[in-house]
Amino acid sequence: MIAGGGLVGLTAAASLKSIGHDVVVLEQAPQIRAVGAGIGLWANALREFEHLGIGSEIRGAGVEQNTWFFNPAGDPVRAPGYTDSDHRFLLVPRAELNDLLADTIGRDRIRLGAQVTGYTETDADVLVHLADGETLRADLLIGADGVHSRVRGQLVPGSDAVRHPGHYAWRAIVPTGDQDPAATVLTVGHRRTRGGYARIAHGRTMWMVNQFDAGPLTGSRRERALERARNLAEAGWNDELLALIAETPEESILENQVTLVPELPRWTSARVALIGDAAHGLSPHIASGGTLGIEDVGVLRGSLTAEADLEKALAIYERARAARFDAVREHSAAVEHACDAAEFAQRYAAFSHWMLTTAPVT
Numbered sequence: 001m002i003a004g005g006g007l008v009g010l011t012a013a014a015s016l017k018s019i020g021h022d023v024v025v026l027e028q029a030p031q032i033r034a035v036g037a038g039i040g041l042w043a044n045a046l047r048e049f050e051h052l053g054i055g056s057e058i059r060g061a062g063v064e065q066n067t068w069f070f071n072p073a074g075d076p077v078r079a080p081g082y083t084d085s086d087h088r089f090l091l092v093p094r095a096e097l098n099d100l101l102a103d104t105i106g107r108d109r110i111r112l113g114a115q116v117t118g119y120t121e122t123d124a125d126v127l128v129h130l131a132d133g134e135t136l137r138a139d140l141l142i143g144a145d146g147v148h149s150r151v152r153g154q155l156v157p158g159s160d161a162v163r164h165p166g167h168y169a170w171r172a173i174v175p176t177g178d179q180d181p182a183a184t185v186l187t188v189g190h191r192r193t194r195g196g197y198a199r200i201a202h203g204r205t206m207w208m209v210n211q212f213d214a215g216p217l218t219g220s221r222r223e224r225a226l227e228r229a230r231n232l233a234e235a236g237w238n239d240e241l242l243a244l245i246a247e248t249p250e251e252s253i254l255e256n257q258v259t260l261v262p263e264l265p266r267w268t269s270a271r272v273a274l275i276g277d278a279a280h281g282l283s284p285h286i287a288s289g290g291t292l293g294i295e296d297v298g299v300l301r302g303s304l305t306a307e308a309d310l311e312k313a314l315a316i317y318e319r320a321r322a323a324r325f326d327a328v329r330e331h332s333a334a335v336e337h338a339c340d341a342a343e344f345a346q347r348y349a350a351f352s353h354w355m356l357t358t359a360p361v362t
């Protein structure tokens, strides 16, 4: 039983079903919806989708990016010693990705409007409690219920997600018709602003703006995003971004206060496991939280296949992921604190190269 039908919960359901498990996804929302505009998926995540037989469909739904970073003067920056393969990922509209995953699992395996409030674990099973008073029985409960995970709250009391004060992200997907941008533009701007835009599908472009120490938020979401985006470029070289934001309908703009999950002393018990943001919601600057959540799925699938004893299988999963995340946290902090485009490019490439070359093979 999987609490949470976001990207990682849906991928977990599809993967565990593919190795013969009888899966049920419990999603609190009334529909499979994807919070967020688009998501960058790296090669390590795409391998799990290949395993599920939907790799080519997912590739077809997105656009491959070969990223360059820009400083506020408009100079393209890349760290020496790294190659295109350290900068390539697939940008996919989240809603289409989640829909494809839901179809892969089978919609009859997904219960919508099912909010998990807690669980009771025994030697023989785990009872999953829903907000409407219903109790469901499972052999294994996977908490894929995001940064504010109820499952984590019970497994690791006192592990509430923490708001990162002043740290916000704005983003949207907008129709651009035949005016799709030719290149991906990611700028590390003045006043701790980062952002840019990229083509996400034919005729659609995604833009994003990230701001530390945002100060008071005034005006509409569009005005808030525009105010910060003006720090991203000097002398008008990047006016496309401002034009994209200005043309975006207010209701299409997502505004998020960045929220972080503290480092956990445990990810599992004998019959409960955390995956995805529920286990490791991080700062968005490495743009890999979803990708690493999909890695979690591959490792969990591998350990459940290799080890018949559930508690031992979950312990194998926890050991592998906690060790990997010790390094992810170091990289994430380094990328987050980079002071300019050159340092960001260096630290980002060091992270993506490390992530891709040490990714678990499952």
Ligand SMILES: Cc1cc2nc3c(=O)[nH]c(=O)nc-3n(C[C@H](O)[C@H](O)[C@H](O)COP(=O)(O)OP(=O)(O)OC[C@H]3O[C@@H](n4cnc5c(N)ncnc54)[C@H](O)[C@@H]3O)c2cc1C
Pocket (backbone or CB within 6 Å): 003, 004, 005, 006, 007, 008, 009, 010, 026, 027, 028, 029, 035, 036, 038, 039, 040, 041, 114, 115, 116, 117, 144, 145, 146, 147, 148, 149, 150, 169, 256, 275, 276, 277, 278, 284, 287, 288, 289, 290, 291, 292, 293
């Ligand atoms: C601005 C930004 C940009 C990002 N860019 C990237 C990127 O480019 N690449 C990348 O890999 N990652 C990126 N990430 C990170 C990525 O978005 C997350 O890591 C990923 O979405 C986590 O997926 P998840 O399924 O674990 O959690 P979520 O997507 O949060 O899904 C959790 C699901 O659980 C449901 N739920 C919650 N509580 C309950 C409950 N009690 N009962 C039942 N259901 C429940 C929710 O409704 C939701 O559907 C970014 C994050 C941000 C904020």
